[in-house]
Amino acid sequence: MLKKLFLISLILISFNALACWKVEGTLAVDGETWKINQKFDHNKEYSYPMGNFILNMSLLPGGKKKHKLKFSLIEKKGLSHALVTKGEDIIKEKTTKEIFAKGEEGQPHSIITIKITHI
Numbered sequence: 001m002l003k004k005l006f007l008i009s010l011i012l013i014s015f016n017a018l019a020c021w022k023v024e025g026t027l028a029v030d031g032e033t034w035k036i037n038q039k040f041d042h043n044k045e046y047s048y049p050m051g052n053f054i055l056n057m058s059l060l061p062g063g064k065k066k067h068k069l070k071f072s073l074i075e076k077k078g079l080s081h082a083l084v085t086k087g088e089d090i091i092k093e094k095t096t097k098e099i100f101a102k103g104e105e106g107q108p109h110s111i112i113t114i115k116i117t118h119i
Contacts, residue, residue, distance in 0.1 A: 021067075025096075025114035027055055029073070029084070039119065042067075052076050053084065059116065065093045073101065073110055084110065091116055 021040040026033050027050060034050040045058040053075055060068040072086035085101040091114060099112040 020119040021059060022117045022119050023057075023059070023114060024117075025112065027053075027073075027110065027112055029053055029110040030108045036114070040116070054081070055112075059091075062090060067091050067093070067116060069099075069114065071099075071101070071112060075107070082107070084108065093118060 021042075023036060023038050023040045025036045027036060028034075032051055034048075034055075036048065036055075038046060038048075040046065040057075040059045042059055042061050045056055048055045048057075053073055056072045056074070058070045060070065062068050067090070068088055069091045070088040073084040075082045075084050083104055084107040085103050087099070087101055089097070089099050091097050094115070094117055096113060096115045099114065101110045101112060103109045
């Protein structure tokens with residue numbers, strides 16, 4: 001009976017609950033800096049309004065202790081939006097990584113400093 005209860009409880013646990021990450025870091029654009037401190041789940045996109053910019057990020061599972069970070073930075077210009085930069089990079093767990101993102105033509109460059117830790 002105990003084995004059945006254990007197996008049922010394992011089935012009911014969501015695998016996303018096992019893949020929670022604490023993401024800490026900063027975004028720097030045009031001399032302005034914003035902090036990032038958020039819980040992430042794999043394969044979900046998160047959007048952060050930061051001044052005149054919107055940072056979209058998602059964390060995808062990768063190899064052992066490495067994960068792929070996809071990001072895009074959009075500038076709000078009145079009622080329209082303009083893409084500043086987008087890309088992806090490999091992030092190691094518990095290691096701070098600086099991503100220098102070159103801006104699209106006529107757009108500023110940005111620096112994303114990020115660290116992920118398993119919760």
